[in-house]
Amino acid sequence: KTYNVAVVGATGAVGETLISILEERNFPVGELFPLASERSAGSTVMFRGKPVTVQNLADFDFSQAEIGLFSAGGSISEMYAEKAGKAGCVVIDNTSHFRRDEDIPLVVPEVNPQAIAQYTNRNIIANPNCSTIQMLVALKPIHDKVGITRINVSTYQAVSGTGKEAIEELAAQTAALLNGKEAECSVYPKQIAFNALPHIDVFLDNGYTKEEMKMSWETKKILDESIEVNATCVRVPVFFSHSEAVHLETRTPISAEEVRELLSKAPGVKVVDERKDGGYPTAVSDSAGKDEVLVGRIRKDISHANGIDMWIVGDNVRKGAALNSIQIAEVLIKDYLS
Ligand code: A2P
Numbered sequence: 001k002t003y004n005v006a007v008v009g010a011t012g013a014v015g016e017t018l019i020s021i022l023e024e025r026n027f028p029v030g031e032l033f034p035l036a037s038e039r040s041a042g043s044t045v046m047f048r049g050k051p052v053t054v055q056n057l058a059d060f061d062f063s064q065a066e067i068g069l070f071s072a073g074g075s076i077s078e079m080y081a082e083k084a085g086k087a088g089c090v091v092i093d094n095t096s097h098f099r100r101d102e103d104i105p106l107v108v109p110e111v112n113p114q115a116i117a118q119y120t121n122r123n124i125i126a127n128p129n130c131s132t133i134q135m136l137v138a139l140k141p142i143h144d145k146v147g148i149t150r151i152n153v154s155t156y157q158a159v160s161g162t163g164k165e166a167i168e169e170l171a172a173q174t175a176a177l178l179n180g181k182e183a184e185c186s187v188y189p190k191q192i193a194f195n196a197l198p199h200i201d202v203f204l205d206n207g208y209t210k211e212e213m214k215m216s217w218e219t220k221k222i223l224d225e226s227i228e229v230n231a232t233c234v235r236v237p238v239f240f241s242h243s244e245a246v247h248l249e250t251r252t253p254i255s256a257e258e259v260r261e262l263l264s265k266a267p268g269v270k271v272v273d274e275r276k277d278g279g280y281p282t283a284v285s286d287s288a289g290k291d292e293v294l295v296g297r298i299r300k301d302i303s304h305a306n307g308i309d310m311w312i313v314g315d316n317v318r319k320g321a322a323l324n325s326i327q328i329a330e331v332l333i334k335d336y337l338s
Contacts (some may be wrong), residue, residue, distance in 0.1 A: 001338060002030035005329075006065035006089065008080065009072030010034030010045055010054055013164045014094060017322035018069050023048055027326060028333070035060050036072070062087035066337070069325050070094055085123030090332060092125050092325045096210075099126040099218060106221050108133050109327040110268045111140045115222075116331050125328055130320025131155050131211070131233065131242055132218040137293045137319070138312045139248070140223065141266045142259060147251030148227050149306075153215065155233045156243040157200060158283060161316045162187060162235075170237055193237050200233040209233060241283035242320065244312045253306050256298045263295050268319070272296045280311060287313040291323055 005022065009015040015036070022029055034045045035057040044051035057076070062068060062084035070077050070084075071094040081091045081098065098104040105115040106126045119125045128136075131153075139148060159166040166187045173183035173193035183191045190197055200211035208231070216229035264271045270292040272281040281287060281294030293314040301307025314320055 001333075002028045003066040003333060003337070004031045004033065004064060005029050006033040006035055006060065006062065006068040006084070008035045008057055008068060008070040008076065011036045011040045011043070012071060013160050013167065014071040014317055014321045016045070017317050018071065018325065019045055019047055021318070021322050021326050025326060025330070027329065031064075033060065033065055062089040065089045067092065067329055067332070069329070071321065071325075081124055082122065088123070090119060090123050090125070090337070092127060092328050092332075094127045094321050094325060096129065096214060097126075098122075098124055099128065099214070100221070101126075106218060107328050108136050108140075108222055108324060109331055110137050110266075112222050113331050116328065116336065119332065119336070125332070127321065127325045127328065128218045128222060129211070129214040130161055130314075130316040131157065131231075131244065132215050132222070133320050133324050134242060134293045134312055134314030134316075135215070135244055135246060136219060136223055137268045137314070138263060138266070138295050138310070139246075141262045141269075142248065142250065142254065142308070143223055143227075145258075145262060146254045148224070148248050149251055150249040151219065151227060151229045151231075152247040153229065153231045154245045155200075155211075155215075155231065156196075156236045156238070156245075156283075157211075157233060158238040158240050158242055158316055159192060159235065160240050161200075161242070161320070166192075167239060170239065174237070188235065192235060195237065197235040198232060200235055238283045240288035240315060240317060241313055242316045243283055246310050246312055247301060248308045248310075249304060250306045250308065254308060256300050256308065259298050259308055259310070263298075269293050269295060271298075273298050281313040283313055287315050289318070290315055291318060293319055 041056035074095040074097040077097040103121040211233040212231040215231040273296040280296035297311035
């Protein structure tokens with residue numbers, strides 16, 4: 001059996017990766033419908049060696065598709081996802097628009113695949129935030145073993161999470177500055193090249209940014225309501241892959257060796273943890289373009305009896321977005337649609 005798949009935002013950073021991963025994993029695509037704004041309608045994307053024409057989302061009839069992978073921003077999902085769901089297309093939405101709705105499953109397949117069953121509520125499944133996904137893939141086995149009570153996390157997030165324009169802005173600013181010219185800022189409010197911005201998504205009344213609160217809200221919904229998360233999210237001049245310094249407090253103590261052992265058997269995780277120069281994972285050298293979440297720097301927290309520290313790196317466009325969506329689709333077709 002094959003499934004007709006619509007990719008909404010097909011010309012974007014995540015959309016392009018969605019299409020290449022559908023091909024790479026041999027997802028049983030019948031017809032592919034790449035959709036974007038009228039600006040890109042009529043252009044083509046390559047799929048299985050053939051050009052496929054991009055259509056204008058506004059004119060698309062979603063009853064033609066069985067699965068819709070949405071990645072064109074929250075306002076586009078707000079406008080089209082329910083319409084698609086009602087037309088019989090199961091939407092897997094990459095934006096934050098539906099994530100907190102109680103009747104919408106929010107899924108990381110390695111963590112809570114059982115939640116996919118609720119897709120029938122509205123024919124929509126939400127894909128979590130990129131920083132949350134990679135963190136929870138690594139923390140799930142530890143939570144199952146000793147119970148995580150609190151997470152302190154600082155992120156070092158790549159510009160690709162913002163989209164293609166941000167990738168171009170980092171490249172243009174870097175080239176300009178290295179050539180003695182001024183850096184022009186349009187996507188970010190301050191220079192991103194050679195800098196670190198403690199600001200991702202909008203500011204909220206409690207002083208946190210929305211990205212920081214997403215890590216808290218989504219961890220509770222996906223893993224356990226009782227886990228408290230304190231996040232600081234930072235945009236750094238990296239193109240692909242987010243890094244995270246994660247500090248855990250657990251209900252009962254666990255040693256660094258036990259964590260290493262647990263994570264070495266965990267699905268979707270690769271431990272890269274040698275206590276020597278370069279014995280840790282990094283965005284550019286180890287993670288970008290890879291599917292696994294990489295974990296290193298595992299150690300006991302000297303400031304807390306039940307504390308564990310680690311460094312978690314994942315490709316934000318792949319596991320943080322496109323790959324996770326397609327893994328959800330794989331469970332959906334195997335367990336529910338076939
Ligand atoms: P387009 O290329 O036609 O603007 P990114 O996250 O990399 O910025 O990509 C955003 C994606 O969302 C692109 O594929 C973009 O298409 C798409 N998009 C943006 N606005 C709209 C819209 N109004 N209708 C349909 N697709 C849109």
